[in-house]
Amino acid sequence: MQRASMAPDAAEIVLPAESTPVRPIRQPAGSILYLDGVSVSFDGFKALNSLSLVIDKGEMRTIIGPNGAGKTTMMDVITGKTKPNTGDVLFNASVDLTKMDEAAIANLGIGRKFQKPTVFEHLSVFENLELALKTDRGTFATLFFHLTGPQARRIDEILGVIGLGDRRKEKAGALSHGQKQWLEIGMLLMQEGQLLLLDEPVAGMTDHETETTARLLLDIARERSIVVVEHDMEFVRALGAKVTVLHEGSVLAEGSIDTVQADHRVIEVYLGR
Amino acid sequence: MGTFKGGIKAVALGCAVAVSALMAGVAQAAEPIKIGVLHSLSGTMAISETTLKDTIMMMVDDLNKKGGLLGRPVEAVVVDPASNWPLFAEKARELIEKDKVSAVFGCWTSVSRKSVLPVFEETNGLLFYPVQYEGEESSRNVFYTGAAPNQQAIPAVEYLMGAEGGDVKRWVLAGTDYVYPRTTNKILEAFLMSKGVAKDDIMINYTPFGHSDWQTIVADIKKFASAGKKTAVVSTINGDANVPFYKELANQGIKATDIPVVAFSVGEEELAGIDTSNLVGHLAAWNYFMSVDTPENTAFIKQWHAFTKNDKRVTNDPMEAHYIGFKMWTQAVLQAGTTEVNAVRQAMYGQKVRSPSGYDVVMNTNHHLSKPVMIGEIQSDGQFSIVSQTEDAIKGAAWSPYIPESAKLTADWTFPWVCGNCTEPKYTAYAK
Amino acid sequence: MIKSHLARVTWVLRGLHAFVLAFFLMTGLLTVGVAIGAFAASSAWADEYSDALAGLAAPAFNDKVAAIDALARLGDERATPVLEAMSDNRLYTRKEDGRLVIGGTGRDIALTDAATGEALGTATSRDLTRINVNNALRTALGGAIGRLQINNADPAKRLAAAETMARDRTPEAMALLRDALAREKVEDVRAAMALTYAKMSLTSTDPAERLAAVKEVSGRLSSEVRALVAPLAATNPDGSFAEPDPQVRAAATGLIARIDQRLMMTELALNLFQGVSLGSVLLLAAIGLAITFGVMGVINMAHGEMIMLGAYTTVVVQQLFREWIPAEFFGLYLVISIPAAFLVAGAVGVLMERGIIRFLYGRPLETLLATWGISLMLQQLVRAIFGAPNKEVSNPGWMTGAFEAMPGMVLTYNRIAIIIFALAVLAGLAALLRYTPFGLQMRAVTQNRNMASAMGIRTGWVDALTFGLGSGIAGVAGVALSQIGNVSPNLGQGYIVDSFMVVVFGGVGSLWGVLAGAMTLGIFNKFLEPYAGAMLGKILILVFIILFIQKRPRGLFALKGRAAEA
């Protein structure tokens, strides 16, 4: 009936959750991201139910879970798109993310890649990367911005990394689906964030592309913390990182991919009761 | 070389032949005298102004059938300023400078007149303005053929104060918030106070243009009238807002015998859009009503019906003003023997036309007409029954004596004054 | 005269059973006497009567007033039809012989002699000179007719007379009313007479009578009564009381306090009614937009023109009724106009959707420009066909007038009709969306176009029909709005901004939001108007809406999370 409701931020109105927060496993010290008892509900539907999660500095974490488990909502909470009803979200063990808006959180060094590749279609590949470049992002600074030599070289470098060097002047809208995914990863790299959140980075990619992406991510992970949400088990296996399984808005299981796959609760959730 | 010279000669000869042929052609066909018609044909004011355009077209048509003017046909240049005030100025300039019209007939709202005024003054054009207005203006380049406040508002209020009008003691001055109602109400307030009406017995109310929800105001009027004294409403409500106003009056059961409403902007054309069976007895003051029973008026109506090919079309006061203005202009052109503006202006003073209202209407040196004032009551057929009219024509006053600042001003465009707003003649020294 | 004497005699007879015989004789004598007297006087009366009749045609206003007074004083009931005709502008003098005649209606005027009632054939308006009447004369005529009819056999006429006489405070009128009151049997008429009499005797010189009058009028807590009683409670400039009798003064002061209290309540109720009424106008104007804009997301700037088309359809239907249908069915034209307007505006809407708008889905701001172009063209088209001036739309009889819900609170029938109509349209629309297959398809298409298409719904036609529905409802609104406002080519322009405000304020896509939005804005506006004035009130409301949207960008009835139903 209602088209307006299809708009991206239609779900802003949130109702208080009723659950009691569960204490997290450990204290925030030393973590890059610390979620404690985070709950979010839309119209009585609990998207996150007292979720607690800790990511260490330099850690790579994979998050899996069936549809509606709350993966994307969790990302929304971390990046400031959705405010949690209850719970703490701390960055670097000290910064309270729930008090900040998206831009401020991005400027802290948290980068995000969306499930559906979102690049600026009317800008060229180069310009897309330029926008993501880590500099002062104030309005007047942007107005009088002048690209320096090192910055231009950095963009060229990333263009090489994501394999779009020969398409730098083309409009991003003209790229294929996989190339858009890569461009978006390239933009994440330009941001030089400390924490990268990737929502299904290999969706719609060929096997070969998936492999390359996995290598790229492992490469990046040496300097940064990364959280990857993914369905593709092969890819998850290739990353070889610790896996967290979400179900109905809270953590169901945590561990290596093999432990998790052997967990009967996980099997139950994935195969149905 | 020789051939080149010969070529020039041939061209020159050819040119000469062509020019003389052209001249001859002009002499034979007689270049038309152009007049401009500057009335909105679209936008909010089209409701009122299209009729005036048709009136001028009818007059031009008639004049051409009778052989034109000074042996030349008259051509009306019609433009559409689209109820957009700056566009009025643009179109006025275009008419005068590009089309080189001898006179312009046009405008309805005060603001459109104010907008074109600098253009007419700069280019020394001639504007005939046919609508009743607030006065407080006299331009060398405008002839005001509509009523000034003393030719409409004051006689109407005087009528209501008298026994025939019902001995009204309490007054509601309701108007749209713009300059005409503001001025008229200011004049009326001063006039009423000078007649001993207390301030408490005057209620002034302004509404926005196109106001459509009159419930509150009509209820307020009823409340104000329930104080026991005979109450009347003097309405300067503008065009569009009148229909819902009258509908609300009728529905709330306000009869003319209880609270008469006298309007200065409601004529036959406006009533054509309203079912008047419940409005019988409410009044309007004008210088002309379609129901005037004179041979001139019968002829005028007949001509109008023939021109529009519709015998249901009504005539109204601004149309009559245009009729008078156009007749006067043709008479002045004939008298001056030219369409040149300065000569025509001089010839306009004292020009006399037998108007459809049955009076000899005269143009005064303050650029306003002497016209009769008539008060009519609305009847169920959408016409007015004339209940009072002045014996003689009343001279339009550009400056109202009831406004202190304007009381001291004089408009007289003849020697020794030659001024629209002066406290003393410009040529006092030479006048002796 | 004779008749009334007899009536009184009969009354006397009834009261005195015991002396039937003796009084029978006496009455006989009396009757004979009266008859003789009447006969003797009749020639003198006849002269005075015909003089007065002739005076009606006098050119001077004062002479006419004198003649009317004289006729009222004479009390000859033959004068009633003459005075009524005069009041209706149907009294003429015939040009050929100067005879005073009463004319009928119509092109050929049927004439009757005013003095004798004799039929005189027909004439045209050229043969006659109308006797001009103005408001003052009409008031005088009303009073005179009232006096003549206060003893009429028809109770309805007596009631009307009792009410019109309230303005006539002469001693003669009072005496007449006192007599009539004494004889009156019909309860309603009696009450009306008593009230009128009390109003008259508030200025009586006898304190007891004044007190009785105050008591009598205290049943009606209206501002009119307040104005009448106010002098009794007033103080003179020197500080003394205008009313010497303390008892009367106390009664008057008490009554005024009660009236003031009542008036405050009345005003509140009236404001509420006016607000609801304005709200229903806004609702009607916006409801079509709630479909085209709210449901389909089309910024339809030609929405106002759909309303205008509906209003012009009403004009055409009305014209057809005037020409082809007997006058007694004229009131039905509105009933026919509703489906006609729906079809006309709906058809134009479908054409618009198929011809232009469907190519612009997903580009809402360009739809805005294209529909703006359509609106300009439609306005000019209507101007070319019907002419620029306003068109007349008459209210059918059942929508004219008002009733007084309580003293001082007049509710007009057309406003009530529009409130009911607006709610009915809303309810109908809600039912259509909820219970019909079309409504189901429409909801399916708007919620998930691809899915609906996959299920075999012809989404293109559903779009066209949905847009047609919204436009058609705007057309129906035009029928209603033609009853209270202008019908001109600019009609739609006046509603377009308001309609958008209502839809956005109420919550896009929600019918109940539109209802709540329209009513809130209407009532808010009407409560603001007395304090801020009409213009400032409107400005304040716009500012309020701007600020409100900041707080709740999706309007009052924002649909949350999952797509709710409209």
Place this chain on the structure above:
Amino acid sequence: MLLMSRLATLESRRGWQVFLILLVLTIVLVPVLNLTLPPESPFHVPTYMLSLLGKYLCFALLALSLDLIWGYAGALSLGHGGFFALGGYCMGMYLMRQIGTRGVYGNPDLPDFMVFLNWSELPWYWLGFGNFWFAMLMVMLVPGALAYVLGWLTFRSRITGVYFSIITQAMVFALMLAFFRNEMGFGGNNGLTDFKEILGYNVQAQGTRIGLYVASALVLALGYLISRYIVTSKLGRVLMAIRDAESRVRFLGYSVTNAKLFVFTVSAMLAGIAGALYVPQVGIINPSEFSPANSIEIAVWVAVGGRGTLYGAILGAFTVNGAKSFFTGAAPEFWLFFLGALFIVCTLFLPRGIVGLAAQLRNRAARRAIPSTETKSKEVGDAASEHGA
């Protein structure tokens, strides 16, 4: 140095050539043709044409300002007529103060309409407007401040697309009603008129007209360069990114609110300047300039010319207004049909306006090979989806 090199990047070499040729043609050739040639000459530019062109130049600047916010940031303001009129009123107030004792009532301090409404002294908000430079400052500050406040409220609440359009429309509607009120002290319905002098020159003199015309052309050129500077800067790319995917820009760390607020305010200031140049040339400013229909018309100019190109907006303003001037004289009864049809044709067949026409024709052949991938999305309020075509 840096500035010069930055300026050079505003346009391509050919762009600069065209720009300069057009500028010279407008500010030199037209006045020369008006002044030197006799009226009979076919190349003579009559004075009425000059003032018409002057008016178009102001409209072009107005269209340019709207293109900045609509074409680049994707927010269609239906309130630009309001900023234009506010700038016009500021200029009008200055001009009113220059009348001095030459008004009909001869009051040295008060404009005629205040004398008439029995006001005894100038209201506080008229103070200072006797000074030209103060008035010019206000021409930019007043519309700018209003845009800043309104923009801050709306952009902060993330009101986009149609909702933004409707809010700005409500704003002009409220302004119109407010300025209609005589109590406001801006002359009510008649507005401000009867101007005599600007900076000591008679406003009706031919020399002044030419001066105003040249000033309008220069300001338009300057406005164009400023706009070019903004849209070719990184901020320009941020704006286009906002137009494409507003929320994505936030995740890159840019403040969408501030970027939009900046360009909205600049745009409103440009509109105010356009209004200030317009008023002395047409000789009147009144509340009908605030009417919502006027603001919609501005959007139409931009759409007809082609939005998101800046020069398209200028072209559109000239085309539509030229057509309007021509048709209201040549076909007074039918011009609305032409105008209406123009809007429909432009939106249906020229989604990128007149300037997009050439590209559209060029691409036609190429496009045939690739089937359209456009999906039928009908989201309300999603500015990004506007560019689906």
